[in-house]
Amino acid sequence: MSSAILEKAPVAAEPLLPVVGSELAAPLIHGGHVRYANLDYAASAPAVEDVAAHLSEVLPYYASVHRGAGFASQVSTSVYENARHIVAGFVGARADDTVIFTRNTTDSLNLLAGCVQSLLAGNGFTEGVSNAHGEVLYLDIEHHANLLPWQGLPHRSVVAGQSLASTLSRVETQLRAGNVVLLAVTGASNVTGEVLPVAELAALAHQYGARIVVDAAQLAPHRRIDMARDGIDFLAFSGHKLYAPFGSGVLVGRPDWLDAGTPHLAGGGAVKDVRLESVRWTEGPARHEAGSPNVLGAATLARAAQVLAGLDADEWHAHEQQLRSHLVAGLSETDGVTVHHLFSDADTYPNAGSIGVVNFSVEGYDAGLVAAYLSAEHGVGVRDGKFCAHPLLRRLGLPSGSLRASFGVGSRLEDADRLIAGIRTLLADGLGWDYVVDAGRWVPANDSRSYPAWAPNTPGTAGAAPCTTD
Template sequence: MTSDCPLLPVIGGDLRVPLVTGGDARYVNLDYAASTPALESVATHLNEVLPLYASVHRGAGYASQVSTAAYEHARRLVGAFLGARTDDAVIFTRNTTDSLKLLASAVPGETVLLDIEHHANLLPWMEHAARVVPAAGTLEESLRLVDSELAARPASLVTVTGASNVTGETLPLRRLATIAHRHGARLAVDGAQLVPHRRVDLAFDGVDYLAFSGHKTYAPFGAGVLVGRRDWLDVAPPYLRGGGAVTTVTLDGADWRTGPARHEAGSPNVLGVVALARAIRALDELDPGAWHDHESALRERLVSGLEQLPGVRVHRLFSDSVDPVGVVSFTVEGADSRLVASYLSAEWGIGLRDGKFCAHPLLSRLGIAQPALRASFGLGSSDADVEALIAALAAFLGEGPAWRYEQIDGQWNVVDDPRPRPEWAPEPEPGSSSFGCAA
């Protein structure tokens, strides 16, 4: 199986970027796990929608009515794509982190999770009653540990990643749901890295809640989703307190709505939601087998190529994991990952991620004390992207950088960088790129 061409066209697929050594190169985007590029169909649709963009739910004007219809239609499209039950709530948020924090505020009891989670599915639970189960070296043993934890002490919810943002390994959602439900708990899934790579069916798998982001699902315009059972959400404190979330307000109090409106106060991100709906529609039209085979072929070639390079180590969580998605993390022995990432960008036009990927406990479990490298890909990727990375890493190992780099505030920067920038893109402040989860 080969993946000679992208499965769907994306904005920036033909972008060329300047190199410090002179000339330019086709930009190789291997940072899909952070934010995917927009599908061309999404960008085209957004331009069609913009002239009719208006506030939703409370406007009598034609544009407002059209925007409201598009916004609510998006809710139905998302629910149908995810196999949501007829009485599930589909709530639009800012991103996956926002969705999981909303869910954490609604759970009436303790939560159980593994220690392999992204910070978005770890930190919100730390504010509430949470029990962390250390994962084992195999997936089978890890499932047994969750089962034993729930048998020893019941909980209201089990929350897990659908696919690791560090290793790409997927978890068996139907088996986890069976374990949770047997002990009277529900299952929530951080789907940020799963939904962009695999079809999900909440009703079939028994998943009670799912959170994901548009910016990782080919609609990078700032919309997130929480979908799942309504009962907890209908009695939870309103997540945002403001217009639209109430039926009546007096100076003595307010009567709060139920359903999605309870948690979507204020003016929502209409364009982000509409863009996400169009991306979901494109994913829904894909042949699932072709989608799976495209990414599997790219991952197989990337892992094989990396493992043939001296000193390169590909990281895995479980020895028995199956069906990973297009996310691969690795380290280069004796090399600072941040320098390697800067070199790949400046001298080869390759963009990937370096750091700890907002998953510090997971990297500690893997024995990674320093930042690592992560290559991730998707519908807009091709064999040429993978081959470019393998060739560039081989050159780094054989010859080293051709340019000079200096370290400032923990980041490697190009010395006397000659590459031009667009007028609207100022030079970054020293150390500004270290914001977030790099350390």
């Protein structure tokens, strides 16, 4: 196994932005502590320090919104509604696009699916859509959030090709066959990090009388998005992947479908008038935001958007590409490690490339065991499993799962080096501790380490929701 990659680049490159928890000490199974190397950004990214500071500013004013006359309520309402304008600017939305705050990307896409279902039932499609009785078209590489909501509607799936060029050709073939009302695609694969040319896909959808929705959960934290320029009709992403806590998501898109669709939740705030046996629903964002909204989630998401918008794009992408190239090279030069990808032309196709997500497997080792080993013996956090993309993992020949390292603005080259070194130590020397399966997950046997006092170990949680989270 070559160690040349570890010698080619500096191993202490500074993070692009400071993030909360960057110096977190992780306990090792053999004793002692080491700085936690967080390579699990694609699941939930740490909060940027500026976002955490903004939360402290907003929190004293936290109150009800929209109908409160008190000072704190007025401030909270201003913060909440201004967050819509910030998010709209961040993604290059059109002037009349609606910005709806949701729980996460999954919630956003389910909301849109409900609107499409309503419109299909009532044939209520409008401008730019000629297939009023149509189907939803999606790729087989999608995260479950952009696959399962469409299975309850008339739908078709496209098996992606070995290249982006062949994949677009297959998409066009299905669009040309007619009857597609919506094309649902990911902006960047949550499994491999490869970016899809969404502007080209949007142009194809519009050419054949359909609209497009982009799952930008992975794209938004890594790339500039311009909905108006690229022709994106609907866009969904999550705050918790955008360096903002509190579980807020966003759906941004054309108001005609959103105003015509059945409200996502039936409740207070979404109505114009209610009688005992009837209701008149309102339009605009409130139509789908019944109940007390997640004010702090919207506020932190908006501040994260401002912080990312303020980055120099070239510096941002260079930081990420340095990390990705370093990690891919180090893993690829390690005998027994396979780095997985989808498209042969991902790095050469226009407006494509890859974000800070690397998928790999280690010969002879279960992915979950490797992840447990890296955490316990090296203080490195990675993801293992099927990444809520079961059809894609089966297609890659990985039905039992693989490993994923992901990073972002708070990452360092040292994090990648520690992962590479840990894998090489495993392949050279084997496991340094005994591991057992507990509730479906690999864990160190006889683990005496403990969580902080305010977060006690709870029996049976080690394997909660195996192979499904992301």
